[in-house]
Amino acid sequence: MKMLIAANWKMHGAMDWIKKPVHFDTVLPAKDRKAIDVLICPPALYLAAMVEPAMDNNVFIGAQDCHAADEGAHTGDISAKQIAETGARYVINGHSERRANGETDANVKAKAEAALRHALTPIICVGETLDQRESGEAQAVVAKQLSGSLPEVEGKSFVVAYEPVWAIGTGKTATPSDIADMHNFIRTIVGPDTRILYGGSVKPANAAAIFAVETVNGALIGGAGLDMYSLADIAQAAL
Numbered sequence: 001m002k003m004l005i006a007a008n009w010k011m012h013g014a015m016d017w018i019k020k021p022v023h024f025d026t027v028l029p030a031k032d033r034k035a036i037d038v039l040i041c042p043p044a045l046y047l048a049a050m051v052e053p054a055m056d057n058n059v060f061i062g063a064q065d066c067h068a069a070d071e072g073a074h075t076g077d078i079s080a081k082q083i084a085e086t087g088a089r090y091v092i093n094g095h096s097e098r099r100a101n102g103e104t105d106a107n108v109k110a111k112a113e114a115a116l117r118h119a120l121t122p123i124i125c126v127g128e129t130l131d132q133r134e135s136g137e138a139q140a141v142v143a144k145q146l147s148g149s150l151p152e153v154e155g156k157s158f159v160v161a162y163e164p165v166w167a168i169g170t171g172k173t174a175t176p177s178d179i180a181d182m183h184n185f186i187r188t189i190v191g192p193d194t195r196i197l198y199g200g201s202v203k204p205a206n207a208a209a210i211f212a213v214e215t216v217n218g219a220l221i222g223g224a225g226l227d228m229y230s231l232a233d234i235a236q237a238a239l
């Protein structure tokens with residue numbers, strides 16, 4: 001399965017960042033990375049401007065969230081239909097930073113199904129907190145999130161990102177053996193054809209060890225994905 005190297009820019013960036021996919025291609029040209037897919041998920045207001053230059057450089061663009069409805073009175077929200085119209089191809093659903101603000105499994109599932117209705121590939125995030133891991137509940141938490149959040153749409157593919165909450169933005173990475181245990185478990189639920197990404201303090205220094213885990217099909221990268229040199233170093237580790 002082709003690895004997916006995905007940068008989640010969160011609420012970072014400015015207008016001049018729309019050129020970053022072009023810079024990425026200068027650092028790691030498309031001809032040298034045919035074996036992987038590269039995705040950048042900027043704040044939504046940059047999507048439309050980024051898609052064309054990014055696609056020209058074989059970089060996919062995705063959004064960080066979408067609404068479950070196609071349109072309506074939802075101030076501040078953006079629909080999957082509108083995201084798809086920009087030419088973006090992916091959308092992150094259920095990131096822990098949104099779940100922490102009240103997003104439920106049912107919300108995530110409805111959003112992922114909206115994404116699939118508009119030919120976007122949802123990246124559905126799951127992961128346990130430190131308390132849940134320390135009390136031995138990590139797998140049960142992830143199983144519950146998956147059973148409530150995965151879209152039920154025949155024949156459509158989605159991506160799962162395992163992001164332990166305690167590893168996000170903390171510099172603490174799950175060990176390759178923790179990642180292997182959870183990814184193997186997730187694999188038993190999603191089957192052989194679904195990409196499973198790891199996210200949580202992925203950096204150039206630890207990427208090779210993470211990608212060596214057999215059931216890891218790529219990474220969802222926060223901080224290290226803001227800099228195109230470090231994103232390229234991580235992508236290189238997947239080649």
Ligand SMILES: O=C(CO)COP(=O)(O)O
Nearest residue numbers: 008168169200201222223
């Ligand atoms: O939340 C993440 C990606 O979605 C991970 O963030 P960091 O790589 O900054 O830990």
